[in-house]
């Protein structure tokens with residue numbers, strides 16, 4: 001019985017961790033390419049979830065087409081945001097850019113509340129609510145799906161960044177913009193693409209999260225866990241963001257169950273920050289953060 | 297093929313860095329572009345590559361023509377597409393990318409298919425056999441000499457007709473510099489690529505170049521065929537270090553040279 005509970009906890013933790021990981025991944029993608037920290041990333045996630053909710057409930061689209069249409073819409077929205085709001089800020093002080101992305105986050109959150117209301121909304125479940133049995137443990141299908149979908153997405157990402165011309169040019173730009181120009185890389189397009197891809201990742205995270213929770217305008221607060229995931233993994237490491245997210249998802253879930261009786265409720269809320277504090281003391285640049293390669 | 301006319305460049309709207317320079321690089325030639333620290337050599341290359349707008353620099357006067365076309369308003373992609381590539385100062389390899397990926401990214405603008413790419417990839421490794429043993433290593437971890445070779449290989453992959461190299465000898469052991477200069481000469485001869493070679497190592501540069509320009513404080517102060525420059529007393533003194541015990545003055549202050557205007561239009 002104890003093992004079954006552990007298995008359940010780990011699966012739920014991995015599902016939440018996948019969502020944190022994807023939000024953190026969105027942060028890293030934009031940060032690496034453009035040096036901008038996009039505080040609106042969790043709100044993009046939320047917007048994606050709400051948009052596909054509307055497509056499913058109001059337009060009566062089936063889950064998958066609705067999801068794909070949402071991805072297209074979010075790509076367009078975030079590309080426009082990058083070109084019209086963010087790009088004019090290139091060269092402005094870092095603080096100004098931070099304020100703008102924070103403002104963007106608030107605008108998106110406010111508009112979501114205005115349009116969809118502040119009530120919790122039930123996302124139409126694409127999976128049966130019937131749990132599946134795994135080694136005697138009852139596991140939520142949506143959680144399994146979230147984990148598998150995240151894994152698949154990461155494989156696609158890996159292949160894209162490792163082997164495609166566009167992926168390679170994005171990595172080159174992320175490392176050294178002015179040399180990227182010398183390669184003939186269209187750097188502006190890379191900046192836009194990084195926002196577009198980050199919004200795709202965010203939308204996937206949002207829809208997945210909605211399948212095992214519900215919609216509300218503050219669901220972006222899951223992003224508050226993505227931040228420690230990011231710091232844990234190292235701000236500029238894609239692998240770090242993913243592992244950081246998974247570690248925090250699992251750890252807070254385990255702590256919430258096993259430590260609650262000793263430390264009281266709410267322990268799961270602070271687990272992420274406790275872990276980060278401990279890691280920071282040992283490795284201030286995160287588990288996978290920049291090991292600035294020394295030039296020989 | 298490349299012709300710069302009376303180019304003036306200003307940084308941050310006030311700092312005048314190039315004060316009307318003119319320079320020409322003919323087809324399939326090696327041109328040495330010499331001058332001391334801060335003379336404006338890298339700025340000239342940045343202007344040609346179209347990078348100035350991104351460095352808060354601006355061309356305020358003059359033109360850059362490439363094969364008869366005015367190109368000084370083009371963006372960097374377009375310049376690379378025309379066949380002008382640059383090996384930047386300090387090599388600037390993508391340290392987190394592998395050696396192989398660095399070579400691939402050099403071919404970013406090309407759309408002539410896998411086979412052509414493969415052919416040039418093999419060719420570039422034939423020029424730099426040292427790289428073929430390091431293909432899967434992150435470029436940040438290979439030696440300085442290998443990084444310089446990689447930076448040249450990367451620029452080669454764009455299939456340039458003009459390759460601009462910014463101080464390729466910087467920080468390298470003399471033997472390695474000789475090796476790299478030999479390869480530059482070979483690439484120039486075999487691929488008919490023009491080379492604009494920025495150097496502080498004047499002796500090495502003039503040894504492989506047909507023609508040289510010497511720049512001081514944003515101006516070309518002397519130019520001529522390499523052998524003539526090497527015989528020039530001032531060049532000997534200030535750039536070839538042949539009278540190094542003498543007190544060093546700025547080249548521009550030396551009054552008695554006569555500036556040759558042969559290459560100016």
Ligand SMILES: Nc1ncnc2c1ncn2[C@@H]1O[C@H](COP(=O)(O)OP(=O)(O)OP(=O)(O)O)[C@@H](O)[C@H]1O
Nearest residue numbers: 307311313331332333334335336337338339340351
């Ligand atoms: N982005 C910039 N903004 C302002 N001034 C600049 C900028 N880049 C270069 N300068 C100034 O322009 C002058 C010429 O610099 P440049 O790098 O072109 O010289 P260089 O001949 O390449 O020198 P070196 O041999 O040291 O590489 C220098 O005085 C430099 O301080």
Ligand SMILES: [Mg+2]
Nearest residue numbers: 337338339385
């Ligand atoms: Mg320079």
